[in-house]
Amino acid sequence: MGDGTAPQPPRAGTAARPMRADARRNYDRLLAVARDAFAERGIEASLEDVARRAEVGIGTLYRHFPTRDALLEALLRERFDALTAKGRALLDRPCDRAVLLDWTRSFMEMLGTYRGLTAALTATLADETSELHASCAAMRGTGTALLVRAQESGLVRTDVDASEFMTLVNGVTWGNEQSFAGSPERLDKLLGIVLDGLAPR
Known part of the structure; x- marks a missing residue:
């Protein structure tokens, strides 16, 4: 086990700093254990249990991940980056309903990770x-x-801003998780209803 003095790996877009081998092992082990714990019990899984299962002290966990959000960010960073890349690629395609549906569906799948x-x-x-x-x-x-x-292409009403759109999408995903156990088929149906409701009158 490391003594936790090594710097935590940076977020995407920041300069990397080398990490000692023992600290790197602790970091990777914590991520692997947290991934399993969150998959089993959701994001409110006990961080003390994560540290115990990773065979490190809770202080080591907090030195690498000062908050639960920091741990989640490390687990989800690749998914965030993939969605960003997908969105940029879709912006190069002609605009139609399927483009917005494609990215939003992928976003909702990411929300269902834990x-x-x-x-x-x-x-x-x-x-x-x-x-x-x-x-x-x-x-x-x-x-x-x-x-x-x-x-701008007339596919979505203009009185809805991005924050409101994300709130709608998040709400549908949460409702599907709570009421239909995350059913993909139900999620597609609900997303279609949302996009129909956002069409210009």
């Missing part, structure tokens, strides 16, 4: 200090660009 994640990401919309808020800013930026382009 039970409780939908509520956590909704809360970050209003909390600019959250690690999750900073990490998913680029992802939300591509979603906003897709929404604006759909509005």
